[in-house]
Amino acid sequence: SDMSVAVMNAVNERRVIPFFQPIVAVNGEGPGAVEVLSRIEINGEIMRADQFIEVAEKMGIIHRLDALVIEAALESVHRSGFEGHVFFNLSPRALVLSEFIRTLRTIVHQSKIPPNRIVFEITERDTVKNLSLLEQFFVELKSEGFGLAIDDFGSGFSSFHYLRRFPFDFLKIEGDFIANMLHSERDRIFVRSINELARALNIQVIAEYVESEEVLEMVRQLGIDYAQGYHVGRPSQNSNVKLGA
Ligand code: G
Ligand code: G
Ligand code: G
Ligand code: MN
Ligand code: NA
16 A cells, blocks of 8 residues: 555655653653654655554564664654653564564664663553563563553553563553543543552553643542643654753
């Protein structure tokens, strides 16, 4: 398809663009963090990741795309002087490739950003067949000093299984729960319980899809550590969220 050709060209020509969305501590302390979201430009238009990540996965080039965006994002973070954590989405398809961990290590060594400022997000939305291979990868990442986050928590069928089995440092609550919280008592109960569970496990919590001041206030009242969403900041090419857009 047209999209396949466009994605292939963008990867071959190293034209994958990192966008950065701010993640802030709800108490306002510290430098905060950014989540990196890939974009590619097609005919002058910026395409969002949900329009091409699946295509890249099907074509077997997602590991190349992920590596490119990590390299470009770390370079941008170094230049901008941003001092917080940098979160990257990784596709399970890339993780099960044995050379991918070496690629990551090389990219990070060559950047000026230490592994303890880098967090890899794995969404529980994707089904993973080989959990022991994934576990092996996670153990290696942790031993290199990288952080691990479970993304879209609550959206899949095996939330508890993932949480029991893998050593996550951060838990990102599925945005739909957060967006619905103001109007849905049930969603509020889920969010409160997920936060309590994570706290008891010493895992830091991020609320996604914080789209209004009212939701941010509720997130604060629930004692959640971090917030992300359009009300906090939109994805942009600026990697230093402390300096504004
Ligand atoms: O930015 P957007 O809302 O379009 O992102 C859609 C989805 O694509 C999200 O689930 C996000 O996790 C994923 N995504 C964004 N950037 C990357 C990337 O660089 N690599 C991978 N594997 N997934 C990404
Ligand atoms: O699956 P993941 O959480 O990585 O997806 C991130 C995607 O969610 C990004 O593409 C980003 O554009 C989108 N996003 C970020 N903040 C908000 C928000 O407040 N509301 C909605 N609807 N989408 C958001
Ligand atoms: O940036 P602006 O205020 O023009 O955005 C208008 C609408 O476009 C927002 O309310 C939001 O729903 C959507 N939007 C803006 N940026 C993003 C983005 O990065 N990802 C997604 N999924 N939607 C966005
Ligand atoms: Mn994510
Ligand atoms: Na998410």
